[in-house]
Amino acid sequence: MNQLINFDEKNKVFHLHNDQISYLLSIEDGKTLAHLYFGKAIKEYHGQLRYPRVDRGFSGNLPGSLDRTFSRDSLPKEYSTAGEIDYHTPAAVVRQKDGSNALFLTYEGYKIVDEKPDLKGLPHSFVENKDEAETLIVTLIDEKSKVKFELSYTIYRDRPVITRSVRVVNDGNDAVNIEKVASMQIDFVDRNFESITLPGAHAHERRVERSKINQGIHVYASHRGTSSHQMNPFLALVDPETIECTGDAYGFAFVYSGNHKFEVEKDQFAQTHVNIGIDDFNFNWELKPEASFQTPEVLMVYSDQGLNKMSQAFHSLIHDRVIRSKYKDQVRPILVNNWEATYFDFNEDKLKPIVDDAKEMGIEMFVLDDGWFGHRDDDNSSLGDWKVFKKKFPNGLDHFADYVHQQGLKFGLWFEPEMISIDSDLYKKHPDYLMHVPGRTPSPSRNQYVLDLGRKEVRDNIFDQMDQILSSNKINYIKWDMNRHLSDIYEADLPSSRQGEVYHRYVLGLYDLLERIVDKYPDLLIEGCSGGGGRFDAGMAYYNPQIWASDDSDAIDRLSIQYGTSLVYPQSMMTSHVSVSPNEQNGRITPFNTRGVVAMWGDLGYELDLTKMSKEDRQAVKEQVAEYKKIRKVTQYGTFYRLKSAQTSNQCAWETVSLDKNETVLSVVRVMASAQPDLTKTKLVGLDPQKHYEDQETHEVYGGDELMNLGLYDPVERGDFKAKMYHFKAID
Numbered sequence: 254m255n256q257l258i259n260f261d262e263k264n265k266v267f268h269l270h271n272d273q274i275s276y277l278l279s280i281e282d283g284k285t286l287a288h289l290y291f292g293k294a295i296k297e298y299h300g301q302l303r304y305p306r307v308d309r310g311f312s313g314n315l316p317g318s319l320d321r322t323f324s325r326d327s328l329p330k331e332y333s334t335a336g337e338i339d340y341h342t343p344a345a346v347v348r349q350k351d352g353s354n355a356l357f358l359t360y361e362g363y364k365i366v367d368e369k370p371d372l373k374g375l376p377h378s379f380v381e382n383k384d385e386a387e388t389l390i391v392t393l394i395d396e397k398s399k400v401k402f403e404l405s406y407t408i409y410r411d412r413p414v415i416t417r418s419v420r421v422v423n424d425g426n427d428a429v430n431i432e433k434v435a436s437m438q439i440d441f442v443d444r445n446f447e448s449i450t451l452p453g454a455h456a457h458e459r460r461v462e463r464s465k466i467n468q469g470i471h472v473y474a475s476h477r478g479t480s481s482h483q484m485n486p487f488l489a490l491v492d493p494e495t496i497e498c499t500g501d502a503y504g505f506a507f508v509y510s511g512n513h514k515f516e517v518e519k520d521q522f523a524q525t526h527v528n529i530g531i532d533d534f535n536f537n538w539e540l541k542p543e544a545s546f547q548t549p550e551v552l553m554v555y556s557d558q559g560l561n562k563m564s565q566a567f568h569s570l571i572h573d574r575v576i577r578s579k580y581k582d583q584v585r586p587i588l589v590n591n592w593e594a595t596y597f598d599f600n601e602d603k604l605k606p607i608v609d610d611a612k613e614m615g616i617e618m619f620v621l622d623d624g625w626f627g628h629r630d631d632d633n634s635s636l637g638d639w640k641v642f643k644k645k646f647p648n649g650l651d652h653f654a655d656y657v658h659q660q661g662l663k664f665g666l667w668f669e670p671e672m673i674s675i676d677s678d679l680y681k682k683h684p685d686y687l688m689h690v691p692g693r694t695p696s697p698s699r700n701q702y703v704l705d706l707g708r709k710e711v712r713d714n715i716f717d718q719m720d721q722i723l724s725s726n727k728i729n730y731i732k733w734d735m736n737r738h739l740s741d742i743y744e745a746d747l748p749s750s751r752q753g754e755v756y757h758r759y760v761l762g763l764y765d766l767l768e769r770i771v772d773k774y775p776d777l778l779i780e781g782c783s784g785g786g787g788r789f790d791a792g793m794a795y796y797n798p799q800i801w802a803s804d805d806s807d808a809i810d811r812l813s814i815q816y817g818t819s820l821v822y823p824q825s826m827m828t829s830h831v832s833v834s835p836n837e838q839n840g841r842i843t844p845f846n847t848r849g850v851v852a853m854w855g856d857l858g859y860e861l862d863l864t865k866m867s868k869e870d871r872q873a874v875k876e877q878v879a880e881y882k883k884i885r886k887v888t889q890y891g892t893f894y895r896l897k898s899a900q901t902s903n904q905c906a907w908e909t910v911s912l913d914k915n916e917t918v919l920s921v922v923r924v925m926a927s928a929q930p931d932l933t934k935t936k937l938v939g940l941d942p943q944k945h946y947e948d949q950e951t952h953e954v955y956g957g958d959e960l961m962n963l964g965l966y967d968p969v970e971r972g973d974f975k976a977k978m979y980h981f982k983a984i985d
């Protein structure tokens with residue numbers, strides 16, 4: 254096996270490389286860790302990109318040095334800190350006993366390990382066998398405080414991916430306070446980047462936003478306590494000419510579900526400096542002597558063939574090496590969820606006919622959503638009381654679960670484990686479990702409050718309650734929801750000096766709770782959710798192989814939401830349901846077929862009252878379900894391509910191709926109709942030009958080269974929001 258990481262002792266250069274990418278870093282002047290290159294693979298490095306020495310005004314020099322041509326301010330670096338003469342936004346700020354935050358990091362040593370060490374307590378990408386990755390750990394030390402930074406870089410053998418994280422170790426005699434610690438920094442020279450980010454709002458998640466990076470500091474962050482609807486923890490840096498299938502793209506995804514901060518600074522010399530890590534807002538971590546702090550991980554992808562290749566690398570990495578569930582390779586069950594069908598107004602008798610209809614239509618799982626516990630008839634009570642609501646299920650939950658199973662369906666259940674209502678038994682017994690600042694009245698959101706999950710006692714209580722329900726072994730799936738963001742940040746178990754740890758400890762507590770559930774119930778399929786897609790991040794992927802993409806189930810709005818989601822996350826991770834028309838969220842009327850085509854982009858489900866459907870629509874569900882069963886292996890696990898975006902055109906088109914290129918599914922949605930429409934075509938990609946493919950509907954046969962070069966005319970139809978799905982199979 255070729256080595257993936259080499260160290261050139263003479264020139265002090267590390268080269269991480271595989272067939273696709275190279276990452277180069279060097280030790281300059283014996284002590285400063287410099288960044289040389291990240292991009293397309295090079296076989297060997299011969300020193301071309303060594304830092305040119307120039308005397309720059311207002312970029313100072315090394316302490317005690319007379320050499321005016323070496324400056325940490327202009328040198329592209331791997332990790333910048335406050336206090337040295339580097340005016341870039343620091344990656345780390347550490348406050349020391351004397352009140353100063355000055356650090357001067359120098360190279361201490363390195364280690365190469367032929368594996369990928371786990372990040373304890375944090376989700377992370379992993380390896381399945383030792384040979385598939387190597388890890389370089391470079392240690393930098395601040396000689397005065399003896400605080401060390403271990404910068405970790407893993408390169409996979411067969412992926413255009415480097416993963417990064419940092420461990421801070423206090424080898425000094427005094428406690429220090431970490432006020433900021435990025436998981437990675439990278440400095441690019443001579444790039445005219447544009448940024449692509451995924452901002453949004455509740456029911457409006459992950460809109461693709463592309464902006465020119467001008468000189469200055471650009472920040473994309475969340476300090477809501479979660480990764481958030483408002484700013485997904487993802488950034489791409491691309492050349493201005495980069496599009497879906499061509500051009501350079503660098504993608505960064507943060508494997509973390511709490512506050513995050515992506516900083517992009519274009520400096521005075523047009524260098525692009527990037528820091529990614531936990532947001533430093535209200536962050537202050539006390540590090541005692543001998544203690545260490547592990548940052549979450551960043552997944553970095555390089556693509557030389559546009560955004561599609563970048564996304565495919567993320568999809569494959571997240572699917573293969575972040576998601577751990579046994580469901581990751583199984584086709585996902587088609588479900589019906591009662592939320593938009595009944596909201597809180599249901600009982601066993603009302604639900605049974607929906608289950609019966611689901612069975613008849615070929616649906617595979619029934620999910621009982623919010624309102625089955627405590628005395629919850631609306632969203633004002635009972636969070637924290639995970640006991641069945643006897644009024645709705647007089648014979649108990651097991652009895653209803655048995656009914657669902659007898660119909661041949663799996664049974665799924667909704668939980669919101671991180672929350673508490675004032676009107677709950679939990680609050681009556683443990684008012685202190687509600688996160689609040691002593692002496693202040695906490696703020697409600699959806700009339701609910703956040704549990705102080707940093708405390709083990711609180712987690713134990715929730716785990717025990719969930720365990721009681723799950724141990725019946727009648728539950729196949731849970732939907733893990735979270736319907737508000739954090740406020741009133743305070744942890745009762747911590748002294749006042751450590752309240753800056755609360756946000757991160759909350760996330761660590763959440764991961765601990767998830768880990769306990771996943772560990773005890775490995776057969777459970779967990780779907781993540783936070784008011785729709787508010788916690789769609791790579792950290793959650795470690796526990797939840799699928800996530801509800803948005804509370805907006807309108808097919809046309811979903812085009813943009815799902816398009817943005819697909820930049821990072823695999824199709825199998827995204828759940829998408831057919832709901833009623835006019836749509837419950839925006840009142841739009843769309844054809845049933847279009848709702849089906851858009852929902853089949855991800856894991857298909859139904860979010861409506863099957864018993865209230867017209868005869869034609871019932872028939873249509875049956876046909877959709879049968880069709881989806883034929884294609885879902887390809888649509889859920891095939892190579893995914895974005896072809897046209899509804900955010901920038903009147904059409905949205907996407908395609909999935911099976912790994913052996915023998916099958917493909919293409920979907921095209923035209924948004925607005927026109928009296929005099931232009932003729933448009935959609936060209937397929939990723940097929941085998943030598944093969945012939947048969948349209949499974951018309952049985953017409955086309956060459957792969959024809960489908961890719963000539964393309965298909967899009968149907969000319971009257972009426973808005975029309976969709977067409979094609980399914981081709983190779984016949985050679």
Ligand code: GLA
Pocket residue numbers: 592622623667734736782783784785801803804
């Ligand atoms: C969130 C979810 C919905 C539904 C409701 C129930 O908003 O995204 O799908 O489960 O909570 O309260």
